[in-house]
Amino acid sequence: MPTVTPKPKPPKIPTAKLMIGSDPEMCFGSPIDNATVEACEYLEDSNHRQPFGLDGCSSTAELRPKPTTDPLTHAENIRKILLSKKNDKTLYQLGFFSSDSRVSIGGHVHFGHPRICNSRSKAMPFYSKELGKLYIMRNGNVIDATTKKRPKDSFQVDANVSRLMDKTIANLVTNLDTLLTFPLMFTEIEKHAQKRKGSYGKLGDHRRKEYGMEYRPLPSWLANEKLTKSVLCLAYAIGHESILNNYLVKESIKSVSGFENCFNRHNTRLLRPFLKETKKAITTELPLYKKYKKEIDYLLYHSTRNNPILQTEIKLGWNIPHRVVKNIVLMSAKELVDKITNILSIKVKTSNGGRHTFVLGSPEDFQTKEIGNNLNKALNSVLPNTDLVNQGSIVVVYGRKKEKGERIDISYDKNRMTTVKAKRLQKIIQELLKTYKYKRKVSVNLYPQPPYEWNSRDHNTEKPVGMRVGLGRKIREENSFLAETITFTCLMFTNQSIYKSYTVDRITGNKKTLPLLVPTLLTPVKDSLVGVEKHEKEPVNKVDNSPLSNQELE
Numbered sequence: 001m002p003t004v005t006p007k008p009k010p011p012k013i014p015t016a017k018l019m020i021g022s023d024p025e026m027c028f029g030s031p032i033d034n035a036t037v038e039a040c041e042y043l044e045d046s047n048h049r050q051p052f053g054l055d056g057c058s059s060t061a062e063l064r065p066k067p068t069t070d071p072l073t074h075a076e077n078i079r080k081i082l083l084s085k086k087n088d089k090t091l092y093q094l095g096f097f098s099s100d101s102r103v104s105i106g107g108h109v110h111f112g113h114p115r116i117c118n119s120r121s122k123a124m125p126f127y128s129k130e131l132g133k134l135y136i137m138r139n140g141n142v143i144d145a146t147t148k149k150r151p152k153d154s155f156q157v158d159a160n161v162s163r164l165m166d167k168t169i170a171n172l173v174t175n176l177d178t179l180l181t182f183p184l185m186f187t188e189i190e191k192h193a194q195k196r197k198g199s200y201g202k203l204g205d206h207r208r209k210e211y212g213m214e215y216r217p218l219p220s221w222l223a224n225e226k227l228t229k230s231v232l233c234l235a236y237a238i239g240h241e242s243i244l245n246n247y248l249v250k251e252s253i254k255s256v257s258g259f260e261n262c263f264n265r266h267n268t269r270l271l272r273p274f275l276k277e278t279k280k281a282i283t284t285e286l287p288l289y290k291k292y293k294k295e296i297d298y299l300l301y302h303s304t305r306n307n308p309i310l311q312t313e314i315k316l317g318w319n320i321p322h323r324v325v326k327n328i329v330l331m332s333a334k335e336l337v338d339k340i341t342n343i344l345s346i347k348v349k350t351s352n353g354g355r356h357t358f359v360l361g362s363p364e365d366f367q368t369k370e371i372g373n374n375l376n377k378a379l380n381s382v383l384p385n386t387d388l389v390n391q392g393s394i395v396v397v398y399g400r401k402k403e404k405g406e407r408i409d410i411s412y413d414k415n416r417m418t419t420v421k422a423k424r425l426q427k428i429i430q431e432l433l434k435t436y437k438y439k440r441k442v443s444v445n446l447y448p449q450p451p452y453e454w455n456s457r458d459h460n461t462e463k464p465v466g467m468r469v470g471l472g473r474k475i476r477e478e479n480s481f482l483a484e485t486i487t488f489t490c491l492m493f494t495n496q497s498i499y500k501s502y503t504v505d506r507i508t509g510n511k512k513t514l515p516l517l518v519p520t521l522l523t524p525v526k527d528s529l530v531g532v533e534k535h536e537k538e539p540v541n542k543v544d545n546s547p548l549s550n551q552e553l554e
Contacts, residue, residue, distance in 0.1 A: 018243060019112035019211070020074055020236050021067030024222045025060045025105045026314060029095030036102055042091050051081045059103045063222070067112060067211075071232035071292070078228060082318060092322050096314035098220035099188060104196040107220040107231070109176075111239045112211040116169050169206070169213055172242040177203045178252045179282050180234050181217045183275060186268055186303040187227070188219050188310045193266040203260055223310045224317025230299035237288035237296070249281055268306060275304055356380060357394055358495065359487055360465075365399030367476040371484050372397060375491070393466030395491045397483075400470045407443045408486065409470035414448040416466045416494060422446050425493050429486055436482045440474055466494035 028037050039061040045053030055062040065077035085091050098105060181203065185193065193201075196219060205216040221231040241247035253259055253274050262270050279300055283289055289296060302309050315322045358379050361372030393416060400407055408429060412422055426444050433442055469490050475483050 017069040018236065018240050019067045019069055019110075020071055020232060020239065021065070021110035021112065021211075022074065022078075022108060022232070023062050023064050023110070024078070024098070024107040024220050024228075025055050025062050026096050026098050026220060026222055027060050027100045027103045027105055028091075029097055029313075031093045031095065036100055037094065042094065052085055057103070060105055067110060071236040072229060072295070075225065075229045075232055078222070079225065079318060082314070082320060086320070086322075092315070096222075097311070098222040098314060099192045099310040101189075101191050101195060104200065105220040106196065106201060106216065107218045107222065109215045109218060109232070109235045110209070110211070111172065111213050111215065111235075111243070112209075113239075113243050115243055116165055116172070116212045117210060168243055168246065169208070171246065171248045172213065172239060173204055173206050173215065174252055174254065175238045175242050175247065175249050176215050176235065177217065177254055178249050179238050179278060179286075180231070182253060182263070182271075182278055183282075183299060183303040184218060184221065184231065185263065185266065186272070186275070186306045187299070187308060188266070189308045190266045190268070192310070193219065197264050197266070203254065203263060219310060221310070222314050222317075223312040224314075225319070226295070226298045227302075227309060227317070229295045230297075233288075233292035233295040234282070234299060237286045237292060240288055241286055247285070249285065251277060251281070253278065272306070279304070358491055360394055360396045362396070362398040365476075366473065367480055367483065368397045368399050368471070371476075371480065371487055374484055375488055393464045393494055395487060395494060396465050396468045397487050398468065398470050399476060400472045402473045405443075406440050406472040406474055407445060407470075408472065408475075409445050409447060409468075410490065411447040411449050411468040411470075412494065413464075413466050414450065419448065421493060422448070425490065428489060432482070432485060432489065436479065436485075438475075438479065438482060442472065442475070467491075 028039050028042060029035060030037050036059065038058055040054055040058040043050075043052065043054055043061055048054065048056075049064070051064050053062055053064065054060075063078055063081050065074060065081055068074045068077065082096075098107070201217050201219065203217055207214040207216065215235075218231070221227050256274070259271070259274075282296065282300070356379070357376060359372040359375040361368035361370065363369050393413070400409060410422070410425070410429075417425075423446070426446055429444050467490050469487055471483050471486070475486075
């Protein structure tokens, strides 16, 4: 009886776990009004390898968590990086944002697997149906897995390897565009998306890497922990099925006529009807959806309701405790000290004072130069870089001679400050001395003067001097923070440009007045810092969050 030889089975193909990584970006907002500030002034990352470092753009920061084979572990790595800077009080008082009207912020996701890696020496063993053999890579050469020798048909094998990799990556990109980037667009504000897609963020954007592939169209998804886990889990589920099982979504929305044009213009109204089919594909075609159902459903819930959750402050979204600096609305000497203390603790990490000069210290007198630099750093950190900020007068601080005793001499431009306002400043400084519990007796003296004309070469500034503040030696030696607070208060009375300056709203992109220092000091009210019965009428700049007209800005 003839024997039937069984048909040989193809060899077992080795498998490898999918690695997921990322480098999501964020921008920093001023602690006063959340206006965007330069990230390079608060972070040091010269080699671009720090876990919490700088992106190629000076305005944005970037997180570099370690890649893992589990998306939830990868999200935990992101949390650890955010917490690693918790002791940096200067940085942690800033707002962390993943979406902005003036800065393009992305959330790139990385996929690592031998089937898509760009390094031939690390490519995964594969089975060629055309040749009926299993091949491996060794030192960049194709080797027959059975004979352990280089096959005669190595050129054909090389072509198969390239074709298989290109097809796998093309399917992965299409699936990510359809099942991840599309639903995520409904959580982003239209103006922010249009700004981002003007430079990058187009569908299909990806880069081949040695480890695999970097997918680039996504906005930054760091807004809160649940969203981060949702995006990473969905990306991992898509990548797992696309790379390991050659999955391609049955009906890609990219094939719809006009879809990419609507996507680039962020026309969510026209694209909303397609969300239903996308959600169905995610829940029925991805086997890992069941494993990560709780996490993935968070994104699906908010995308179907078009909730702009990307604008959430990141530390709040991750439930990380941090101190919040409030606007300067002064009602008591103690509150004045608290508010100024908050401002002075926010300083850019630069050697000099920053972009604009507000206070100029005498280099010959002890501590006065340091007082000027500290105040300039603090104000440059929270004030926008606009011409209006640079229009006001400055305060020159110098040291009184030791033999003159403990005194504070204030010489002011009588054309810029009335006598009534100057006396109010005098009483405020006396209240500050009591609040700081300064034990030495200090006299506060006022000297009205005609306008000063300072030589810009000698004082390194072309701005007019509105006030000169002479501080006694003991104040500068024993309590430099008190000296800074007194100088800061004098600046609030002489430089009105810090009240009139405007910023750009982070969410809408509209111009608005800056509610940094609301000059309640200039308008005594009940229970105010200093009780003054009557005073001359003076303009008061109220906080106004409405956009400024061109006429107002001029």
